[in-house]
Amino acid sequence: MVHTSVIGCGNMGSALVTGLWKSGNHTVIACDLDPAALAAVADYSTETTEDISRAAEADVVFVAVKPDIVEAVLSELDLSPEQTLVTIAAGVPTDFVEARTDADVVRIMPNLAAETRDMAAAATGDLSPAVRELLDDVGEFAEIEEAQMDIATAVNGSGPAFVFYLIDAMTQAGVAGGLDHEEAETLAAQTFKGAAETILRDDRSADELIDAVCSPNGTTIEGMEVLWDSDADEAVADAVAAAERRSKELAADFEDE
Ligand SMILES: NC(=O)C1=CN([C@@H]2O[C@H](COP(=O)(O)OP(=O)(O)OC[C@H]3O[C@@H](n4cnc5c(N)ncnc54)[C@H](OP(=O)(O)O)[C@@H]3O)[C@@H](O)[C@H]2O)C=CC1
Numbered sequence: 001m002v003h004t005s006v007i008g009c010g011n012m013g014s015a016l017v018t019g020l021w022k023s024g025n026h027t028v029i030a031c032d033l034d035p036a037a038l039a040a041v042a043d044y045s046t047e048t049t050e051d052i053s054r055a056a057e058a059d060v061v062f063v064a065v066k067p068d069i070v071e072a073v074l075s076e077l078d079l080s081p082e083q084t085l086v087t088i089a090a091g092v093p094t095d096f097v098e099a100r101t102d103a104d105v106v107r108i109m110p111n112l113a114a115e116t117r118d119m120a121a122a123a124t125g126d127l128s129p130a131v132r133e134l135l136d137d138v139g140e141f142a143e144i145e146e147a148q149m150d151i152a153t154a155v156n157g158s159g160p161a162f163v164f165y166l167i168d169a170m171t172q173a174g175v176a177g178g179l180d181h182e183e184a185e186t187l188a189a190q191t192f193k194g195a196a197e198t199i200l201r202d203d204r205s206a207d208e209l210i211d212a213v214c215s216p217n218g219t220t221i222e223g224m225e226v227l228w229d230s231d232a233d234e235a236v237a238d239a240v241a242a243a244e245r246r247s248k249e250l251a252a253d254f255e256d257e
């Protein structure tokens with residue numbers, strides 16, 4: 001059992017609280033200044049508190065506030081070298097955090113699927129066995145260099161938003177074809193989930209899997225021809241590049257300080 005706390009229980013922090021709690025392997029102190037945010041995670045935490053010094057008692061402390069609030073939170077946190085501080089803020093470099101705490105610092109880029117324990121996370125730095133187990137408990141993680149954090153932020157941090165957009169586009173197409181919205185969304189979202197599971201577990205490449213769906217003279221190849229002609233892959237690449245660029249801009253703000 002690892003004693004954890006999450007400071008900032010907004011969109012990402014509450015997803016982490018919930019996933020850690022659901023794993024059954026962690027105690028979780030949820031900390032936020034907003035009583036409504038704490039009420040929303042009350043059923044998925046060991047304790048809720050507005051007192052940051054209580055959150056500072058955990059072995060692993062997540063700082064899940066917006067990047068521009070990180071410095072203020074660190075100034076209130078008194079941690080020891082035996083503790084781990086996990087920073088998740090986009091663009092905030094590890095050395096910025098290390099200069100403001102005595103704790104061991106781990107920088108990760110998580111995503112919203114922590115809530116369902118399907119998170120894809122990118123992690124940098126020396127990860128202790130406890131942190132590795134913790135990340136395994138809420139999904140999958142990849143170890144990367146810190147210089148790769150901006151692109152990881154775009155791919156797996158912002159990525160869920162891009163996928164929600166694509167699922168909705170598929171849903172809307174289903175509705176336009178006569179399905180009701182709920183049916184269409186279930187079919188589209190489950191199709192994304194199943195396709196994701198397949199590509200994760202199957203040795204075949206994306207191109208080979210596309211081939212497997214395209215029956216000769218069938219329906220799929222007609223749709224794929226439209227996608228290949230539309231440069232949809234370039235639109236996705238542009239979205240990722242824009243998010244990466246913004247992550248670099250945020251990081252530059254911190255380097256200026
Ligand atoms: N959203 C996402 O999918 C992802 C977010 N991140 C990172 O996670 C961090 C949080 O993002 P997100 O959850 O979207 O932001 P939110 O604004 O949804 O959540 C931040 C929470 O922190 C609270 N807060 C502000 N100041 C304090 C404080 N001093 N002590 C305790 N709590 C405080 C806020 O309260 P109030 O609203 O009252 O100010 C809010 O509830 C960011 O750094 C972001 O880069 C990383 C990956 C994915």
Ligand SMILES: O=C(O)[C@@H]1CCC=N1
Pocket residue numbers: 090153157158
């Ligand atoms: O949009 C953001 O800045 C945060 C970081 C990655 C996902 N959400």
